[in-house]
Amino acid sequence: MPHRERYLFLCTNRRPDDHPKGSCAAKGSEELVKALKGALLARGIAGRVRACSSSCLDLCEIGAAVVQEPEHVAYGNVTLGDVNDIADAVAKGEVVERLVVHRGPPPAGRSGA
């Protein structure tokens, strides 16, 4: 299987409902994975972009959390209503700025923007 151009990691970690950190699964992330995979398929980009379930991304308080690589950005408070915007942006190699909660350093060998 070829390496994809882009990856979307969606936290599907689940904690007990009374846990103080909360969890992305309790905020609907399992449905997000299915919806985003479907949105990538519908756009014909599933061979270039892969949506993957992930364990905890340490962004629990702002889940549902998604990390997009190689842009190295984290999205917070993602809902089903954001799926089409994420799929449209990643198809163009772009980022949904309104969802960005953290932005990491650029990958080695790339200049920051």
Ligand code: FES
């Ligand atoms: S539970 Fe999703 S980021 Fe921690």
